[in-house]
């Protein structure tokens with residue numbers, strides 16, 4: 623038996639850090655939303671009791687380091703599943719990009735195996751299990767748009783943001799999330815206005831949403847990688863309404879409302895950066911069908 627599951631990427635429309643916690647993580651306040659750039663995960667039941675990962679992308683680990691493997695393993699151990707599974711990952715989301723590609727693959731495996739192995743868990747139960755794999759996994763279990771607090775695992779659903787284009791550009795570098803958080807000086811942060819961002823989303827006020835975007839990790843990554851600042855500048859120059867780095871980077875996204883301007887920014891960036899995507903935000907949460 624086989625099942626195909628989509629694993630969409632996320633962007634952080636806003637990312638604030640409130641304090642460093644005694645456990646080494648940071649207390650965050652983030653507005654996250656899924657976009658229609660997605661990995662495709664094929665799950666196939668195996669007779670033998672193993673978890674097998676395959677992917678054509680050479681940057682994706684094919685063993686227990688893969689978050690999709692960890693998702694299958696955690697369900698197997700918790701619910702004493704004796705069957706095996708082959709997980710084929712068609713990687714469309716750039717790796718180590720600040721787009722939660724690995725976390726979304728893990729979340730897709732949780733949703734898919736819940737169905738394939740007949741576990742009968744709710745999205746809330748899968749999100750709690752997801753938090754054991756990584757801070758972004760709980761959000762990716764639900765998808766849609768949400769306020770994420772705690773270390774990122776406490777999720778409150780928000781309405782879909784106003785409709786617009788999201789242009790993503792990823793420079794040819796990978797960034798370590800742990801390294802960026804470690805270098806952040808929490809005392810000198812200029813905090814984004816999360817409340818106002820929520821208000822802009824709820825009232826579908828596109829201009830206000832553009833004003834409210836902010837990411838406190840951006841300056842840390844920009845100071846380490848000048849190419850990220852250059853791409854930000856280019857996206858602004860080509861005419862995006864607002865530009866921000868996603869997560870710990872290095873991917874930068876621009877928001878654009880009008881189709882003609884989207885084409886101009888997209889074509890301009892293509893000549894400048896090898897990984898460029900023009901996508902929409904996905905308003906809806908995932909459902910368990």
Ligand SMILES: C[C@](O)(CO)[C@H](O)COP(=O)(O)OP(=O)(O)OC[C@H]1O[C@@H](n2ccc(N)nc2=O)[C@H](O)[C@@H]1O
Pocket residue numbers: 634637646647648649650652720722725755756757758759772773774799800801803804869870
């Ligand atoms: C940057 C974001 O992607 C924004 O959505 C997330 O905050 C990071 O989520 P993630 O990659 O799933 O993070 P994890 O795999 O849980 O943690 C990786 C490392 O990032 C740091 N980390 C992560 C989340 C958090 N709230 N505080 C942290 O300090 C920790 O050093 C941790 O060891």
Ligand SMILES: Nc1ncnc2c1ncn2[C@@H]1O[C@H](COP(=O)(O)OP(=O)(O)OP(=O)(O)O)[C@@H](O)[C@H]1O
Pocket residue numbers: 681682683687688689690711716717718719720721722723724725727728758796799869870871
């Ligand atoms: N399924 C997976 N897909 C991609 N990378 C994975 C996967 N599983 C584990 N990894 C490892 O995780 C690292 C980070 O990759 P990922 O694409 O998830 O980063 P990211 O988008 O920056 O994540 P986040 O935004 O949650 O911080 C990679 O370098 C890779 O070694």
